[in-house]
Amino acid sequence: MNLESAQIFPILTSYDELANYLSPFLDAWEGGAQDQLQGQIASAKIPLSRMISPALYWVMTGDDFSLDINNPNEPKVLVVGNNPDRQNIYSAALGLYNSRIVKLINKKHQLKSSVIIDELPTIYFRGLDNLIATARSNKVAVCLGFQDFSQLTRDYGDKESKVIQNTVGNVFSGQVVGETAKTLSERFGKVLQQRQSMTINRNDKSTSISTQMDSLIPASKISNLTQGMFVGAVSDNFDERIDQKIFHAEIVVDSTKISAEMKTYQPIPMIVDFKNKDGSDNLKETIEANYRKVKQEILLLVDSEMERVKNDPLLSHLIKQ
Template sequence: MQTGENEQALRKIIDFTRLLSVAILIIHYYLCFYPAFREMNLTHKVVDHMVLPLAKMAIFKTVLVAKLSVLLLLVVSLIGSKGKRDEKIRPKTIITYCFTGLLLYFISSLFLALPLTVKMVAALYIVITAFGYLLFMTGGSLLFRMLKLKLGSDIFNKENETFPQEERLLENEYSINLPAKYQLKGKERNSWINIINPFRGMLVGGSPGAGKSYFVIRHIITQHIAKGFSMLIYDFKYYDLSRIAYNTLQKHGGRSFYVINFENIMHRSNPLEPETMLDITDAMESARTIMLGLNREWIKKQGDFFVESPINFVTALIWFLKKYKGGKYCTLPHVIELSLVDYKDWFAVLTTEPEIEVLINPFISAWKNEAYEQLEGQIASAKISLARLSSPQLYYVLSGNDFSLDINNPNEPKVVCLANNPQKSQVYGAVLSLYVNRVNKLVNRKQQHKCSLIFDEFPTIYFNGIDNLIATARSNKVAVTLAVQDYSQLKKDYGREQAEVIMNIVGNIIFGQVTGDTAKQLSERFGKINQQKESVSINSSDTSVSRSTQLDYAVPASKIAGLSSGEFVGMVADDPTNKIDLKTFHCQIQNDHEAIREEELAYQDIPSARVINLNQVMMNYQRIKEDIRMIKEAF
């Protein structure tokens, strides 16, 4: 215990040790220069009787041993000494004092060989040795009073916020493995981001330029194609991802490659294939997807009368065409053209199908009661929205049937790319949402091929039931990857509730630089770690330093907001057969930039699937209009 008595006793021991050091130095002077002292009448019989016998002791045999003994006792006394610690003391000052002192202390021995009188040699030796002794003692006392703090060396607390990460490469037939580097206590170490269970959902986020596509999405595409996955890619900025997929598929093969592109027409596919719509609920899902995709503000108003009415209207059109002549005319272009028919003729046509009577009953009731304004409002919402899709090129792509949308059919696995254009994303996004909705219905089944669904800039399409797909498709070997820029983007386009479900249901999260609520949510999700804290208290008589540990965020929101391009934070999910203890990561993903550049230079362009001209497109456009005219005349 540090009582007053103990401190006083320690101080006495220190003082005695230093006194002993000085005493040995004085005795060394007396013995070494006894003739000089005698010549100056500075000797005494009593002193001689006490001191001269000490010359036989080992420490006084040579000058060097005597000096080393004095120095050793001085060092011991300095180690045990206490004094007010001072943060202003610099190592340079200490080194200067100690080095100069030692130099003078030991170099003084050279004066013993000088051809001078005994008195002069004694004077020079004693003065220089004593001066060196005092300098070294001053430097030593400064050394043990120096206050070494780390308070200013790590102003951003980087070292404290580092933590161990997974350094093993864990692979299986489904995994995605990204090499990375991370910092741990000031040292750079190699690590791996091991997404060993992609079927639990993947959310990739980051502001523009954070490196989502270059550092993450491209590797998901290449590794999953290499492992034999069938794939659906929503390529918002065609053909950034499609080109990667096509050229990777050329190396590995085994699957057909298709592109849905409304500007540079490649393949044709009918998202309303009558064979895939088993009951009217499928038609209702398709109608909801296309209408909410065209009117994104309706997503937050689902259930309102003037939102549900147009959806029911389009559902009735789809199901009628599905039932009419075995679904011969069941395509989205036919639905659009049928919606433009005068509602009086429309009633005559639709009342022939009993399954949709409940859907059109409110419209007929409004017509019979002469509520024409209400009826026009109900129908016009659908007409105006669908009219935006009235394009010869869209009609051409949507009315063909080059391939089916069951992309994970074991007999014919496919890689399908849905091409969008940022300048026309609102219109194209609605149609592509319909493709996604139909693919969702077909892939989430038992005994199918392993499948990967990748959505770049996910909020630009409307995917009704994405949470259900992530929650249930794991057992059916369907991996879903969603790329977003920010949580607020999801909230804007999907509503707060749906955005929260998407954010919380995915098992694997990889995020680059984001700010605001997104950064706070991620920081809380990653949890806290033990961090060392240091504080100093300085007063007039003493300086005290206290160190403690406390739990604090492993990756604070401010750090997430300042991530560099290619630097990601996140958390991975494991499975029962392959446990991962270190799930959280904060690292720099390592891309071989030169190898990727050379690979891209060798890429082939995606070949055109067909040669078409404007006449073909226009003839198809007119044929669809003629089909609807014939249906109307038949009733």
């Protein structure tokens, strides 16, 4: 990011697959519009500069494992988390990982897998709507968790938010209010309900019975659910029919069964041990050393690339003397 344009443009333009993308910038640079060009580059640098962190450099370098988590030969469980204090910084990195993982796992002949995203609005998941629509045929289950539809609309935009809401086949909801409760009530549909009214006057008493379509689960009921009570709808398959698709019930947690399962958990394997031979912690020193190493490798890479362009008769014209 701190390199000069005289180095960046010749290196990137030397690759045919990038030349077309860089053509407008290169024309501006060669045409003397450096001031306008620097303003555009600065607009891209400022958000990216927030990601400069030794810890992030450590996480995003190395080859500890591959991201094809449903590979039959090397199955994995990958857990990543965001930091609320640095949400805007880490969201870009998480979005990059998510986009790459989706491309790798959404394929045929892989193991069954699941993508579980809690607090979805805190990160931008590019291609999420397409994943929901196509992943089922590739045995990938997508589970999204968030507080309210309005959060999703705020961070993903109205159009993409609507696509996500309408594409998901199974819905489980606790207490929500406002437009979210109304949307869910409409999704659950209406049912023909019978109503009886009684009129009493001085002379006689009359009873009338009428039927009308009314919400199966009214928005007012969804807005007042108690803890543990859920409403929802599930989808079925051709060979696995579900007669009762819509529910309003309490989800009972079997604490005994969960405790027994937890006792069988295996410890997480140690991938990297941040300790010296004497047992002292060297986490900070290791991460800082990796940070300096990455920066040094970038400088060496730039030098070697500039030398390559300079010595190539077909590319040497890109370097302005």
